Structure formats: structure tokens, C-alpha cells
Amino acid sequence: MGITARGIGLLVVAVLLLGAGFRFGYPELTLLGAAAGIAVAVAVVVAARRPRLVVRREADPDRVARGEPAAMTLTLRNAGRLRVASLLATDRCGDRVVPVPVLRLRPGADTTVRYDVPTTRRGVVPVGPLRVTRRDPLGLVVLARAYGGSVPVWVHPRIHPLSAVPTGAGRSLDGRVDAVPHGSITFDSLREYVVGDELRRVHWRTSARVGELMVRENVDTSLPRIVVLLDNRVAAHPDRVGGVAESFEAACEAAASVVTAAVRADLPVVLLFVAAQTPPAGSPPAAGAGAGVAAGAGPEVPGGDTVDLDGPGVGPLDRLAAVTLTAEGTLQAATARLRRDRLGDTLVVLTGPGGRDELGYVGALRGAYPSVVVGVFGAAEPTPPDAAGLVVVDAPDGAAFAAEWDGVRRW
Missing domain, CATH: 4.10.860 (DNA Excision Repair, Uvrb; Chain A)
Incomplete structure (x- = not known):
């Protein structure tokens, strides 16, 4: 008051x-x-005097990709026995204040307001609570109260379809990749005997049933493990427009696209971040140590955003865990950890123009990872060919990265 x-x-x-x-x-x-x-x-x-108001809000939808439309429907009902005088009400939507007209609501009556939720920036947009201001007729006293709770609207990175998925070089008895060598220990099928086949591979029970020699066909299946390293350091994304580092947003879109393609292909994938600290306001997001990609567990960033790539039950990323690789927050420390642990056989590094000068650290991983692909976003000039002996994809945004990714032939 x-x-x-x-x-x-x-x-x-x-x-x-x-x-x-x-x-x-x-x-x-x-x-x-x-x-x-x-x-x-x-x-x-x-x-x-506190009016009895019931607030109900509904987001349509509550999870969208960056740039897609989203709307909030707010319904305000008078649950009291007296008519509510005209009030000043505003609803908080991110950084905006949306006016809500409350004009002498009768008992049991309601009013509905629908407005657009800004989705131009990835993150979580908090909507609410409703703030109702009461004044006396003479304008001597002002009292503001909050009604209802806050509803988050999740704005995820755009996901671009990728047709190419690395086949990798890792071996597994439970692989699902077709391009595999034959003649190992995993049973695949039966085929007719040809001259030169070893008699120890003849399946005698089936041969007796069909009346001709049948040979077991074994394969050495391949189940690649893809490692996506997202460079979320402030130094890697120095250029900002309106407090947003577009190169980092493009890197998030690329990470979401690669992870989605791998999960849909039923291949194991892990998403890693370089930095763990929360950068100053106006800088690109940084991951929190041990943070998950599930809803509400994303790494903290300025303004309450997250690096959440998807939410539980709404897409292929709900089984993904995103973790910070090192506490030092440097690319050198991250690559040293990757070299020591060897988390997979295909490494995808996504960075900005500020990280291009440190690609030598990534090039040193070629012995530990058979396939290394680097995506550089927002650079003014293209990366020199075969920089550090790596496959480098220069792209201004996530869509261009997807187009270039499908053209990569040297995994």
C-alpha cells in the first residue's frame, strides 16, 4: 500500500x-x-478492500521454436458477491507490461484478454502474475496486489532437419548401422553355402531342414557415439546485437539439430558445454555445472534464459543430459578432458568467431576421435581450408549449417 x-x-x-x-x-x-x-x-x-478475483491463463502453445508464434489467453473472473469497481490491471510478459481492462465486473462475470508472447529470443519467457492496482475515488491511496501465478513459455532453438548422420567407427553387439564389415562374431542371418566358406560356420540344423547347406552370416556391427561440444564462452561469441549473440543462437540451433538427428536415428549422443560460469548481463548464455536439458534444469543464463533444447515428453531430446565438461571454462581444458576420456568416435564442435583461433586444440583430438567436424558461426571471413586438419563448416546461421552438414562426405 x-x-x-x-x-x-x-x-x-x-x-x-x-x-x-x-x-x-x-x-x-x-x-x-x-x-x-x-x-x-x-x-x-x-x-x-481485496476483490475476489480468479485468474486463469493458458499458453497456446507453451513450447515453441524460436520465431514461432505463441499466444497467452488470460481470463479474469469476479468470484465475489459484489460488483468490482473499475481497476487498473497489468500482466507481466517477459520484459513487457500488458494492460488488462477490468471494467466493473459483475459477480460471476469474467473478462478475457489474448496477446502474443515474444519468441524472438531463445529461453524461458515468464508470463505473470497479474498485478491489480486499486485507488480510492479521491486518489489518496494506491494499493497493488498480485493475482494468480506465473506460467513459463519455453522458446527452444529452431531444429533443422539433417539427412546425414555419422556412421562412426565404434563396435557394438547391438549396432543398428548398415555399413558394417562382415565375418565377425555377431549373428546376422543365414545364407546359402558358397565355395570357400568355412565348414565350421555351417548351420547343420537348418541345412537338414531345407535340404542344402546354410551358412551363418556374422557381422561386426557399428554403433557410433556422437559427442557434441557447444562452446558457450563469452570470448567465443563477442558480437552482440541488442544483447543477443546471434552466433551463439545459431550454434544452439546446430546443436539441437545434430542431437535430434542422432536421437531419431537411435544413436547414443552426449551434449557438452565448455564454460560453467554465468556471464555478465548482455553476454551469451553459459552452462551450469551438471545441468540437464530437461525442463527447469537448463543452465542458467542472464535474464532467466536456458540452454534447454527440448522439454520432457515433447520431442526426441527429452532423454538427453547436457553437462559442463570442465570447471576451468577454457577450450584447452575441455579438449584435454575429451582426449583423456574418449567419450565417443564422432566429435562435433560448435563455436563462434572468437573460438576460431583455438581450433588447434580441437585438431589435437584427431587421434582420439576418428571423425571431427567443427562448425564456426558468425565469422566475417571463411575459415582457411583444412584448418588444423579438420572438417570445418562455416555458416551464418543454423539453416546454412544444416545445408553444409548434409554435404560433408569425410566423416
């Missing part, structure tokens, strides 16, 4: 009139002072 400047002035006048009236024996001044004091007291009572 707050007393306006008019209310403070009237209260001061009331005290002065009452003091002067009693001090000098002027009943008229005392009466005027008492009237002014009573007016302030009545204003406090009127403003303090």
Missing part, C-alpha cells in the same frame, strides 16, 4: 489544521482537520 503525494499533502494539512484549531481555539480549523483525516482513513479502507 502506498499513499500518493495528494494523500500525503492532505494528511499534513489535517495535522496542521488540528494542531492550530486546538492550540488557538478555532473549532472551524479543527473540523476541517478532522474531515481531512477522515478522508485519508476512508481512502485506506476503500483501497484495502
Whole structure:
């Protein structure tokens, strides 16, 4: 509750009139002072009366890709027995304030407001709570209360379809990749005997049933493990427009696209971040240590955004865990950890123009990872061919990266 400047002035006048009236024996001044004091007291009572309002809000949809439309429908109902006077109500939508008209609602009546939710920036857009302001008729007292809760709208990176998925070089008895060498220990099928086949591979029971020699066909299946390293350091994404590093947003789109393609192909994939610290306001997001990609567990970034690539139950990324690779927050430390642990056989590094000078650290991983692909986003000039002996994809955004990715032939 707050007393306006008019209310403070009237209260001061009331005290002065009452003091002067009693001090000098002027009943008229005392009466005027008492009237002014009573007016302030009545204003406090009127403003303090809490209307019974029920707020219901619904996001349509509550999870969208960056740039896709999203709307919020707000319904405000008078659950009291008295008519609600005209109120000033505003709803908080991210950084915006949306006016909500409340014009003398009858008991049981409601009013509905629908407005667009900004989705131009990846992250979580909090919507609500509704803030209702009451004033007395004389404008002496103002009281603001919050009604209802806050509903988040998740804005994910755009996912671009990728037709090419690395086949890798790792071996597994449970692989699902077709381009595999034959003649190992995993049973695949039966075929007719040809001259040169080893007799120890003949399946005698089936041969007796079909009347001709049948040979077991074994394969050495390949199940690649893809490692996606997202460079979320401030130094890697120095260029910002309106506080947003577009190169980092493009890298997030590329990471989401690669991870989605791998998960849809039923291939194991892990998403890693370089930095763990939260950068200053206006800088690109940084991952939190041990943070997950599930809803509500994304790495913290300025403004409440997250590096959440998908939410539980809404897409192929709900089984993915995203973790910070090192506490040092440097690409050198991250590549050293990757070299030591050997987390997969296909490494995809996504960075910005500021990380291009450190590709030598990534090039040193070619012995530990048979396939290394680097995506550089937002660079003013293309990366020199075969930089550090790597396959480098220069792209201004996620869509261009997807187009170049499908053209890579040297995994």
C-alpha cells in the first residue's frame, strides 16, 4: 500500500489544521482537520478492500521454436458477491507490461484478454502474475496486489532437419548401422553355402531342414557415439546485437539439430558445454555445472534464459543430459578432458568467431576421435581450408549449417 503525494499533502494539512484549531481555539480549523483525516482513513479502507478475483491463463502453445508464434489467453473472473469497481490491471510478459481492462465486473462475470508472447529470443519467457492496482475515488491511496501465478513459455532453438548422420567407427553387439564389415562374431542371418566358406560356420540344423547347406552370416556391427561440444564462452561469441549473440543462437540451433538427428536415428549422443560460469548481463548464455536439458534444469543464463533444447515428453531430446565438461571454462581444458576420456568416435564442435583461433586444440583430438567436424558461426571471413586438419563448416546461421552438414562426405 502506498499513499500518493495528494494523500500525503492532505494528511499534513489535517495535522496542521488540528494542531492550530486546538492550540488557538478555532473549532472551524479543527473540523476541517478532522474531515481531512477522515478522508485519508476512508481512502485506506476503500483501497484495502481485496476483490475476489480468479485468474486463469493458458499458453497456446507453451513450447515453441524460436520465431514461432505463441499466444497467452488470460481470463479474469469476479468470484465475489459484489460488483468490482473499475481497476487498473497489468500482466507481466517477459520484459513487457500488458494492460488488462477490468471494467466493473459483475459477480460471476469474467473478462478475457489474448496477446502474443515474444519468441524472438531463445529461453524461458515468464508470463505473470497479474498485478491489480486499486485507488480510492479521491486518489489518496494506491494499493497493488498480485493475482494468480506465473506460467513459463519455453522458446527452444529452431531444429533443422539433417539427412546425414555419422556412421562412426565404434563396435557394438547391438549396432543398428548398415555399413558394417562382415565375418565377425555377431549373428546376422543365414545364407546359402558358397565355395570357400568355412565348414565350421555351417548351420547343420537348418541345412537338414531345407535340404542344402546354410551358412551363418556374422557381422561386426557399428554403433557410433556422437559427442557434441557447444562452446558457450563469452570470448567465443563477442558480437552482440541488442544483447543477443546471434552466433551463439545459431550454434544452439546446430546443436539441437545434430542431437535430434542422432536421437531419431537411435544413436547414443552426449551434449557438452565448455564454460560453467554465468556471464555478465548482455553476454551469451553459459552452462551450469551438471545441468540437464530437461525442463527447469537448463543452465542458467542472464535474464532467466536456458540452454534447454527440448522439454520432457515433447520431442526426441527429452532423454538427453547436457553437462559442463570442465570447471576451468577454457577450450584447452575441455579438449584435454575429451582426449583423456574418449567419450565417443564422432566429435562435433560448435563455436563462434572468437573460438576460431583455438581450433588447434580441437585438431589435437584427431587421434582420439576418428571423425571431427567443427562448425564456426558468425565469422566475417571463411575459415582457411583444412584448418588444423579438420572438417570445418562455416555458416551464418543454423539453416546454412544444416545445408553444409548434409554435404560433408569425410566423416
